[in-house]
Amino acid sequence: MKSAVVLLPGLNRDRDMIAALTKISGTAPVTVWQTDTEIPDVDLIAIPGGFSFGDYLRCGAIAARMPVMRAVAEKAAKGVQVVGVCNGFQILVEAGLLPGALMRNASLKFVCREVKLEIANANTAFTRNYAAGQIIRCPVAHHDGNYFADPETLARIEGEGQVVVRYAEGTNPNGSINDIAGIINDKGNVLGLMPHPENLIEAAHGGDDGRALFESALGLPKAA
Numbered sequence: 201m202k203s204a205v206v207l208l209p210g211l212n213r214d215r216d217m218i219a220a221l222t223k224i225s226g227t228a229p230v231t232v233w234q235t236d237t238e239i240p241d242v243d244l245i246a247i248p249g250g251f252s253f254g255d256y257l258r259c260g261a262i263a264a265r266m267p268v269m270r271a272v273a274e275k276a277a278k279g280v281q282v283v284g285v286c287n288g289f290q291i292l293v294e295a296g297l298l299p300g301a302l303m304r305n306a307s308l309k310f311v312c313r314e315v316k317l318e319i320a321n322a323n324t325a326f327t328r329n330y331a332a333g334q335i336i337r338c339p340v341a342h343h344d345g346n347y348f349a350d351p352e353t354l355a356r357i358e359g360e361g362q363v364v365v366r367y368a369e370g371t372n373p374n375g376s377i378n379d380i381a382g383i384i385n386d387k388g389n390v391l392g393l394m395p396h397p398e399n400l401i402e403a404a405h406g407g408d409d410g411r412a413l414f415e416s417a418l419g420l421p422k423a424a
């Protein structure tokens with residue numbers, strides 16, 4: 201199972217993502233730089249979290265216009281799986297690969313804590329190793345995670361099962377509409393989520409609730 205990790209100046213979760221994918225797939229991902237115009241043949245492209253271009257203009261707005269994102273869009277159009285975590289989610293939204301917007305947290309504060317997530321749709325390539333309705337632990341760390349979509353878009357993504365993970369049990373850390381923590385595109389191959397599953401994949405992290413997301417995406421069987 202081959203994967204690629206997109207590198208942009210200001211990202212700071214790239215090493216976490218590379219470590220998680222290496223551990224789970226048994227192979228180190230290739231890395232692609234912001235100016236790369238081609239991405240090698242891989243099963244999964246991951247856009248990690250952080251502060252690309254210092255969050256100037258809007259989080260992810262500048263990164264979304266880098267040449268590498270054109271290459272990501274081309275791969276996504278061909279059906280390659282793409283996951284964006286936190287800043288990666290913001291970049292995918294800014295690039296127009298996912299609908300809606302990520303606004304400043306309702307508290308206007310940076311939130312760094314663990315939340316609970318409900319698997320709202322277990323029938324996706326990224327969540328098939330979870331059970332529908334399963335509650336998992338996951339860390340968050342962001343100041344612009346407040347997901348918003350206009351009523352028409354919201355009705356469509358809710359109706360089509362494109363809301364994949366929600367903040368559970370009153371743990372919504374940012375005011376996201378409908379407690380939305382992560383969404384998938386209509387084709388089902390581009391996922392964006394604010395929480396960081398790559399930071400909860402082994403005992404040393406204090407748990408491995410995030411692991412099944414990458415195992416699902418990499419086509420690996422459900423852990424026993």
Ligand SMILES: NC(=O)CC[C@H](N)C(=O)O
Nearest residue numbers: 249250286287342343344
């Ligand atoms: N951890 C992250 O990726 C943070 C994303 C973005 N810089 C924010 O604070 O909202």
